[in-house]
Amino acid sequence: MTGAIAEPSRVGEVVEASTASFVAQCYELHQPPPLGSLVRTRAGSIMIYAIVFNARTGSIEPGRRPIARGQEEEEEGDIFKSNPQITKLLRTDFEAVVVGYRDELLHQYLPPAPGHIHSFVHICEKKEVEEFSGRLDFLDIILESKILLGVDELVGASLRYASGAHADPRAFLVEAGRALASSLGGDLHRLNSLLKRLK
Amino acid sequence: MTAENQLVPEKAELGGKRLGMVVEGSLSMGLKVRLDRSTFVEDMSVGRYVTIRGQKDYFLGMVTGIELGAADDRLASSPLDAADPFIVEAVAGSATYGLLHVMPQVKLGRRAIDLTEGAKPVKTVPAHFSAVWESSQRDIELVFGKEDERRFYLGTPLDMETQVCLDLVELTKRSNGVFGKSGTGKTFLTRLLLIGILQKGAAVNLVFDMHSEYGWEGRSETNYKVKGLKQLFPSKTAILTLDEESTRRRKVSPDGVVKIGxxxxxxxxxxxxxxxxxxxxxxxxxxxxxxxxxxxxxxxxxxxxxxxxxxxxxxxxxxxxxxxxxxxxxxxxxxxxRLPFLVDEASHLPVQRIMEYLDRGVNVVLEFGRVTSPESYILVANMLTRRIHEQYVERTEMALGEGRQPPRPLVITLEEAHRFLSHEVAEQTIFGRIAREMRKYNVTLLVIDQRPSGIDEEVMSQLGTKITCLLDNERDIDSVLTGVAGKSELKGVLARLESKQQALIFGHAVPVPVVIRTREYGSADSYRGLGVAHGADAKRRSGEDAREVWEG
Structure with a gap:
């Protein structure tokens, strides 16, 4: 299924950064950008592009786990009304794998320097997604990345997401499938399962 | 860079499309070409020509094999989800792909100066990733030339409209063969060749026409009538017959009846x-x-x-x-x-009669009518040829001695050639001798046969150009291809010719082996294409010819 492109907005800021990935904290609890979506952040003069994976929500203090509070409430939402402080005690983070950057030009390989802490993170506009996914070299970066989540899941999610930015999503996915077949031609089993995720 | 060293702009080579690129190869085994995704493997066919654009030179090569490849060897054991069109579409051309086996045949220059020099033999292979294109008109023309005063357009390469031309002057310098199973178009091709030789004046023909199909008219496979030599070139053809009754019953008036004493x-x-x-x-x-x-x-x-x-x-x-x-x-x-044409006393010697025609540049078709028994064909063909050859030897030697013009080159067309050129008799017959001595005495053979394996190996190896339609007997294929470079590749091509109108030509008169679709013959257009008179003009000329023959 092809996903709709998320509304462009500022979703959070970088709280942990490395060359290959960064962690960002969302401004809104439970509202991370969708899995596989394209986000951007600034690092000085360059713009870093990354693909979202592994969003999680938990306590702001590590080791201090939230406790159940809803036994007396009718609805789940009432918990937050009765305890307005808990939205401040919880946070939603997401990770993003860096897939390229822009100086004067758009590059689909790792940037010379990582993102900055507290840089704002934006969800990219549809036009930007279309432009970025016009080339498919970034797939190899994901395929080779050492992320915890299944790499193939992320490849599938990112392509399904990006297809929403193209006029003919199926043609885009076929083209992406071919790029994957070139990269994974030697491993038909993996290719087969990956291609199934593109539909 | 001087003008003549300049590369010819790509525009000049327009035509055709890119098929793929060279990924593997050797000079002896040929090249492997990986097809581009946009090239569908089922559109390819063996026998067709492709142009390989190497970095320095272009090469013209023949497709000799087609293969399916997969990047992962395990494709056969763990197939992809082939029921899913999306998956098939995505992997086609990358994880799975088509491969062509291409035998480079000649090198074509890329520089302006090379265009005038034509094709050269291949002594290397194009580099990795050289692009492979459908051959353009220019490439084919560069190799086979255009129809001119010595080249005759015989057909087109597979899937192309360009003309493949045979150099008939070269062709008639040696003995040649037309082979193929029965019903594959040998007669058709031979008729075209005879017309070509006649039209270009490359030689004068003597045809031992066993089934009476070359002289006045023949029938195509679909049973419509096609014109023979006499109808197309009335002033340059004489029909002699051994069976006057049969000839006249077919409403053909022969120029003479041959009786043998x-x-x-x-x-x-x-x-x-x-x-x-x-x-x-x-x-x-x-x-x-x-x-x-x-x-x-x-x-x-x-x-x-x-x-x-x-x-x-x-x-x-x-x-x-x-x-x-x-x-x-x-x-x-x-x-x-019991042979009807044998008589106690022949009124005049047929050999002298035939020689007179040949001397005047008139082609002679000897019809056998109903006397098609092997003994009559062998007897007549052998005795006439032996005597005519004797005269040619005599005249050539005299011409050499006196520094005069040697006699006109003569091509003798012989059907069922294995009867004359089999291993047992080739040593003794005049035909074996003619085939071996090449053009020393200006006489060569055009042998037509459906079982080339029955012909003596030495004779086969002496044939300059071989034109072969479909053959499916292993021994016949082997015998035709004896001594040809790239034999195993051509074997595959030969066995896969279509049963009609297709022929593989290789040897002296063509720079590279080529599969052709024979040019159309039999329609008014085709006769016009051969540049011969027909209709009223032909009738008038035919009348003049008849007078000339009888008065002359």
Missing amino acids: YGEIEPEDIELLRQTLNLTEPSVQAVYQFSREFGRDGWLSGLLARRTEEETAELLARLNVHESTYRNLLRGMERLR
Whole structure:
């Protein structure tokens, strides 16, 4: 299924950064950008592009786990009304794998320097997604990345997401499938399962 | 960079599309070309020509094999989800792909100066990733030339409209062969070749027309009539017949009737008939004894003359011929005697008659009508050819001695050639000799046969150009391809020719082996294309010709 492109907005800021990935904290609890979506952040003069994976929500203090509070409430939402402080005690983070950057030009390989802490993170506009996914070299970066989540899941999610930015999503996915077949031609089993995720 | 060293702009090579790129190869085994995703493997066919654009030179190569490849060897054991069109579409051309086997045949220059020099032999292979394109018109023209005063357009390469031209002057310098199973278009091709030779004036033809299909008209496979030589070139063709009744019944008026007198059959003529007439070796030897007794021109009449038993016994004793040998010989000669064109006394010598035509540049088609028995064909073809060859030898030698013009080149067309050129008889017959001595005496053969494996190997190897339609017998294919470079590749091409209108040509008269679709023949357009007169003009000329022949 092809996903709709998320509304462009500022979703959070970088709280942990490395060359290959960064962690960002969302401004809104439970509202991370969708899995596989394209986000951007600034690092000085360059713009870093990354693909979202592994969003999680938990306590702001590590080791201090939230406790159940809803036994007396009718609805789940009432918990937050009765305890307005808990939205401040919880946070939603997401990770993003860096897939390229822009100086004067758009590059689909790792940037010379990582993102900055507290840089704002934006969800990219549809036009930007279309432009970025016009080339498919970034797939190899994901395929080779050492992320915890299944790499193939992320490849599938990112392509399904990006297809929403193209006029003919199926043609885009076929083209992406071919790029994957070139990269994974030697491993038909993996290719087969990956291609199934593109539909 | 000087003008002549400049690369020809890509525009000049427009036409065709990119098919793929070279990924592997060797000079001896040929190249492997990986097809681009946009090239569908089922659109490819063996035998067609492609141009390989190397970095320095271009190469013209023939597709000799097609293969399916997969990046992962495990494709066969763990197939992809082939029911899913999305998956099939995505992997086609990358994880799975088509491969062409291409045999580079000639090198074409890329520089302006090379265009005038034409094709050169291949001594290297194009580099990795050289692009492979459909051959353009220019590439093919560069190799096969355009139709001109010595080149004759015989057909088009597979899937192309360009003309493949045969250099007929080169062709007629050696003996050539047309092969193919029956019904594959040998006669059709031969007729075209004869027309070509006649039209370009490369040589004068003598056709032993066993089934009467070349002279006036023949029939195509679909049974419509097609014009023979006489209708197209009335002033340059004479039809002689051995069976006047049959010729006239077909509403053809022959230019002459050939009768052969007993006296004209020489002992050598009998040797070739040994198998056909079931003669024993001593019987053939006995012929010479009879010839010593009765003379070279009287031996057959002498042998067949009526005698009493005593006379016979006395004759055999004198000649030292055994009774059973005599009986065997007599039985054979009785079979000859039944041939309708043999007469006691021939009114005029057919050889002289034919030579007169040939001297004037008039092509002679000798129709056999109903007398198509092997013995009549072998006897007539052999005895006429032997005598004509003798005259050619004599004249060529005289011409050499006196520094005069040698006689006009002659091409003798021979059907069922294995009867004359089999391993057993090729040594002895005049045809074996002509095939071996090439053009020394300006006489060459055009042999037509459906079982080339029956022809002597040495003769086969002497044939300059071979034009072969579909053959499916392994031995026939082997015998046709003996001594050809890239034999195993061509074998695959030859066995996969279509059964009609397609032929593989290789040898002296073409720079590279090529599969052609024979040019169309039989429609008014095609006759016009051959640049010959027809309709009213032809009739008028035909009338003039007839006068010329009878008065001349």
